[in-house]
Amino acid sequence: MPSLKVVLVQQGVWDMPLESMPLAAGYLKAMILADPDLRDRVEVTICNFRGGVTHGEMADRLFADGVPDVLAFSVLGWNQRAFGALTATFKQLNPDGWSIFGGTHVTGQAGRVFRLHPEVDVVVNGEGELTFRELVRARLAGTSPRDLGEVAGTSWWRPDATVATNPDRPRIEDLDVIPSPFLTGAIDLVDAQGRFRYDVALIETNRGCPYKCSFCYWGGAVGQRVRAFSRARLRAELELFAKLGVHTVVACDANFGMMPIDLELVDDLIEIKRRYGFPLAFESSWAKNKSKVFYEIVRRMKQAGLRSSFTLALQSLDDTALTLMRRRNMKVNDWRELVEWLNREGLDCYAELIWGAPGETVDSFLRGYDELARHVSRIAVYPIMLLPNTEYADNMAAHGIVALRGDHDDFQYVLSHRTMSFAENARMQRFLFWARVIAENAVLRHVWLPLRELAGWEQSRVLNSLADWADTTGWAEAVPLREAAERGHGGGAPAYARAIGYLFTTSAGRRALELWWQEEVAPRLPDPVRPLLDEVYRYDLLTQPVCEPTDLPLVEVGGVEFFRRVDVRFDFDVPEVLARLRCGATVTPDPRPVVVDVYYRRGALNAVTSTNHEEIVHFMGESRPAGTPLRPVEDSSPQPA
Structure with a gap:
């Protein structure tokens, strides 16, 4: 005993x-x-x-x-x-x-x-x-x-x-001295019905981060040499996940895609997927500096139909803020060429920005946001927090930082500093709320580019329009959004989750989006392009994830269950319009009716509830010409979602 x-x-x-x-x-x-x-x-x-x-x-x-x-x-x-x-x-x-x-x-x-x-x-x-x-x-x-x-x-x-x-313990050089919690059974992987019990499978392929960013404790403010688990061990873990039908594997690494061994892992992942049909997606915090290894990883993942949301961890586009972040000389700041390449390849990417970093101002941030949104619409915007053992936290006075502990957590939220006043920060919290809810979590995904290219609406203008409407309208459907926005100051994770859940899972949330468009956007669009943009917006709402319960029938594709909506008519060929705009081609607002079927992967509720924007995009509706079945991912060309 x-x-x-x-x-x-x-x-x-x-x-x-x-x-x-x-x-x-x-x-x-x-x-x-x-x-x-x-x-x-x-x-x-x-x-x-x-x-x-x-x-x-x-x-x-x-x-x-x-x-x-x-x-x-x-x-x-x-x-x-x-x-x-x-x-x-x-x-x-x-x-x-x-x-x-x-x-x-x-x-x-x-x-x-x-x-x-x-x-x-x-x-x-x-x-x-x-x-x-x-x-x-x-x-x-x-x-x-x-x-x-x-x-x-x-x-x-x-x-x-x-x-x-006591003195610090030396970092573990041979990570394989730590037994695998999966292969040893230390972590229970299945529930009582034998199904994989977690939202995603987490693995570490390596530990350490060579960078010393001022806001991040991943590198411990001093940088760390990167140490890796063995290829054989990682392959065995991935094979176990595949046998359990795991859809998404997430690598808890600081800079995946930085080293040649990362390409080896992707090769193993692709080979395992070919044998078992799973996993279908691989996510990570991608390498800040995109090397030849990264580009080769992306090519091979695309060819194998292995999905991911490739991250641009920019944090700011302002030179002063980047210098104080200790990120000024990172190659990640040469991001435009990478985005253009990903767009040409038909691959999904998103970007990260931090609001409120020392050196940043309201004007510089919004300029950077809209410049970035011209290339990447899904932008994750986070308020600056002071994390333990970081340069910002250790040198608050040097930056003029005033911070406050959270009501229900132990994070320090920055309220002001030398280039950001209390009042400016308070006003920007509203923008952050709507940017995170609507753009980061892909409540709207397709309409941003057509609105900008055909009507001249920058992404920040669209978000502020929705915020203004929610604040002032008398429609009851807007009340939950207004209340959530009021609670969203200072991080407000539960408020974000409440708003995202309302918009994705309720008919009232869908109705709120329709009312805003009808009252605030459509009347201000140029007459020649209004009908086309109305249809693009309808397509955007139609391809949102479907959360159960639903009356849509289920079909199985490559071992994955999808809900299917059939024979949806559009007055314009919206998928073709979107594809042309992404490639930089011109479009004409001429009607061209099309009928499509839309497939929605089952199980979206967990991603929506957790507001995991990297997972949410895997549940977006995928359209096909009516009567054309959705093929298994490994046999498919790039998805139009």
Whole structure:
């Protein structure tokens, strides 16, 4: 019988039907299971919570059937407060139990963590797998949590109530010493019905980031040499996911596509897809500097029908802001040629911008947004936050930064600095809300380019038009949007989710979009192109994801279920118009009727609920001429969605 009960706790940020995979906890459990001195003496359980679960619900699951000896939390900004509260309860139930905090949000922050949550016994600094195994060994050996001077990479309470921090543990050079949480069974991959239980499959192919961006702690503000897992191990993991019918694999890497070994992984992924039919999509944080390796990866993925949303992690187009970000000399800033190439190849991409970085102004940001939107309509815009162990957080005074902790999380939101006033930031929060809801999450996707090229409407004008209409209209359908926008200040993840869910899943949300177009946009369009743009907009709404319940019939294509809408008539050949505009060709507003069938991949609700814009695009409707079946992805030409 095991003599030590260990519980590992993770919680995702979103309250969605499917769980997020508990990868960090899986690594820790796999380390214990693989150790011959520990596996028979330690019972390890992973408790993986969705976002939105109350403290009481978590406490009931953690403690109702017995209190663990060791309670270890994977801490991020959105769950630190909840985990602090659970730790306080845990120590009431088991005063001799060990409470351990680890993760990027608490690494190097022990002084603050212990002030806020004095019941925490240990903070793990840096990579946690080897350190956690040592802590479990110490607990079994009867070591006091007040006497951990031999465990590198930890901070802990001394008996005199002062904080001790041990030397850092060297980074793990051979990552394969960490057993695979999938191949060892440390993470339960299927539910009671035998179906893959998570929204996407998460893997790490490497660790480390060579950059030192001022806002990001991925590189730890000092940069890290990149270390990789072995090709054989990764291939085995991917093959397991394929056998389970996993649609999307997400690599949790900082710069995938930077190294030649990344091309090897893609080759393995393509070969596995040919054998099993899955996975169908591969996402990652793509390399900032796009090398020959990246371009070759994109070509091979396209040829194999392996989908992705290729990221342009620009963050700003302003030279001053880029310099302060330490990104001025990155090749990523030479992005136009890359976008043109992706468009010619018919491949989807999106861009990332940060609002409120030091050096940025309202005018420079909006100029950059519209310049970027001329090439990439799906732009993810995030408000600047101060993350632990970053240059911005460590040097607030130097930048004139004023920040505020979130109401329900532990992030610091920037309110002002030398080039951004309180008032300017407050006004821009409205724009950020609508940009994130409508453009980033592809509520509208196709109409941006035709509106700009045929009517001269920049993307920011379209978004501000919708914001103004929602603020002033008397239509009841706009009230939920107005209320969500009012709650969206300072990040407002639940508010974004509420608005996106309303627009994608309710008839009232669809009606709100129709009313805005009819009242605010259509009357202001040039007469010659208005009928065509009306049809493009109808096509945009028609190809939004379909969330169940629905009366549309199901069909199976290549092992994937789709809803099918048949015989939809348009007065213009909208797919052809969109294809020509993307290639830079001219179009004429002459009617050319077309009838299409539209296919929608089943299972969109989880992506919509989590507002995962990288996943949402995989559920967009795909049109085909009426009567033309949708072919399996590996046999298809680039999709018109």
